[in-house]
Amino acid sequence: MMKRDECFRVLSRHIISEAVVATYSSAMDWVEIAPRVLNYTSIGAMGLDSSHGLGLALGRPDKRVVVLQGDGSLLMNLGSLVTIAEVAPKNLVHFVAQNRTYEANGGHPIPNPQVDFASMARAAGYAAVYEFSDLGIFAQQVAHALEQDGPVFVTLHIVPSKLLIYDYSSLYDPKKRAAFKTAWQS
Amino acid sequence: MAVAATSGGDTSGTLNGAGIIAAIKASGVEFILSVPDIVTSSGLLAPIARDKELRLIRVCKEDECIGIASGLSYCNKRALILIQHTGLLDSLNAIRGIAVEYNQPICMMVGLLQHDPDFAPRASPRYGVRIVEPILDDMGIAHQLISVDADVAKIQPAIDTAYRDSRPVAFLVARSPA
Numbered sequence: 001m002m003k004r005d006e007c008f009r010v011l012s013r014h015i016i017s018e019a020v021v022a023t024y025s026s027a028m029d030w031v032e033i034a035p036r037v038l039n040y041t042s043i044g045a046m047g048l049d050s051s052h053g054l055g056l057a058l059g060r061p062d063k064r065v066v067v068l069q070g071d072g073s074l075l076m077n078l079g080s081l082v083t084i085a086e087v088a089p090k091n092l093v094h095f096v097a098q099n100r101t102y103e104a105n106g107g108h109p110i111p112n113p114q115v116d117f118a119s120m121a122r123a124a125g126y127a128a129v130y131e132f133s134d135l136g137i138f139a140q141q142v143a144h145a146l147e148q149d150g151p152v153f154v155t156l157h158i159v160p161s162k163l164l165i166y167d168y169s170s171l172y173d174p175k176k177r178a179a180f181k182t183a184w185q186s
Numbered sequence: 187m188a189v190a191a192t193s194g195g196d197t198s199g200t201l202n203g204a205g206i207i208a209a210i211k212a213s214g215v216e217f218i219l220s221v222p223d224i225v226t227s228s229g230l231l232a233p234i235a236r237d238k239e240l241r242l243i244r245v246c247k248e249d250e251c252i253g254i255a256s257g258l259s260y261c262n263k264r265a266l267i268l269i270q271h272t273g274l275l276d277s278l279n280a281i282r283g284i285a286v287e288y289n290q291p292i293c294m295m296v297g298l299l300q301h302d303p304d305f306a307p308r309a310s311p312r313y314g315v316r317i318v319e320p321i322l323d324d325m326g327i328a329h330q331l332i333s334v335d336a337d338v339a340k341i342q343p344a345i346d347t348a349y350r351d352s353r354p355v356a357f358l359v360a361r362s363p364a
Contacts, residue, residue, distance in 0.1 A: 040260075042288055043253070043283075043284075044252075044253075044256070044280060044282075044283025044284035044287065044288055045249065045252070045253075045279045045280040045282075045283045045284065047249075048249065048250070048252065048253035048280055048284070049253075050253075051245075051249075051250040051251075051252070051253025051254050051257070052253040052254070052256055052257045053257065054250075054253070054254050054257060055253060055254040055255060055256060055257020055258040055259075055260075055261075055265075056257040056258075056260060056261065057257075058217065058243070058254070058257070058258060058261075058263070059257060059258045059260065059261025059262075059263040060261050077247075077249075077250065079245070079246025079247045079250065080245075080246070080250055082246050083243070083244070083245045083246055083250055086244065087243060172288075174288075174289075177288065180260065181260045184260050184261065185260075185261065185262060
């Protein structure tokens with residue numbers, strides 16, 4: 001089992017011009033590890049990160065989009081797996097960090113903590129599906145996963161993290177949205 | 187926030203789907219995001235699905251549309267969400283967060299399921315229809331009733347305004363377009 005922040009440190013070495021869509025705990029870890037203008041953290045409603053990512057990928061097929069979603073969020077928008085697979089954006093890589101809890105809402109367990117998201121994504125029709133629970137193997141294979149024609153789905157099996165301080169005013173800062181838009185359109 | 191006035195109670199009107207689709211295209215909309223709605227099924231969604239100038243994205247649940255449209259807006263791509271009012275009600279939290287609090291240009295065309303166009307929506311015997319306009323008013327979301335062909339002229343300016351001012355708009359389709 002891995003730690004989310006360790007996974008994201010590894011991932012951050014491979015992120016250059018991609019938009020990174022993230023919420024809640026994933027967003028807090030990601031913006032600390034990789035503060036950058038192309039982070040998209042204004043999601044507005046839990047679960048819609050994957051849908052925002054699809055919109056970004058559809059609108060800029062010449063650029064790549066990485067979604068960093070929590071397991072609780074994905075459960076709220078499971079249908080997006082089918083929608084994304086149907087649209088089949090080649091430029092979308094969809095990570096779910098599975099810690100089996102609603103971490104931002106008190107650490108309560110998700111329904112069926114062992115739910116198999118990778119199988120769901122495969123059955124929905126994602127072009128490529130990966131699962132990692134060992135940081136060394138993830139470090140070896142993450143570049144390959146990011147380079148595949150999408151939609152790519154990656155489950156990261158992680159332990160719940162320490163209690164985070166959620167700075168929502170920073171994540172949802174309108175100035176950051178405006179800066180993202182300018183950078184994403186360039 | 188100004189909210190558009192609506193009409194209603196039209197008993198003899200007709201509504202042409204081709205005219206609505208032409209207005210959607212004239213608005214610069216490239217993407218239609220939809221869960222099927224029986225009010226607009228044959229008059230709008232079916233011809234849109236055959237239309238090569240519009241890209242139809244079929245989604246599983248209506249609130250997905252709000253996120254997708256938001257992502258597209260960051261790419262300067264215009265989208266129209268085509269759903270029924272039950273889906274609008276189901277998506278209120280997403281609309282609250284993304285369209286209203288983030289001031290995103292979310293454009294929605296909403297079929298009023300089981301609505302009788304002889305009534306204004308606010309006077310509908312159907313509770314689910316009756317509450318739609320008051321909810322939109324409370325959320326400060328501009329809305330236009332699309333009940334007869336004359337209403338179609340409202341579509342392009344309202345979409346242009348939504349994208350110019352980065353704010354949402356809802357078109358409430360009161361009868362099935364032919």
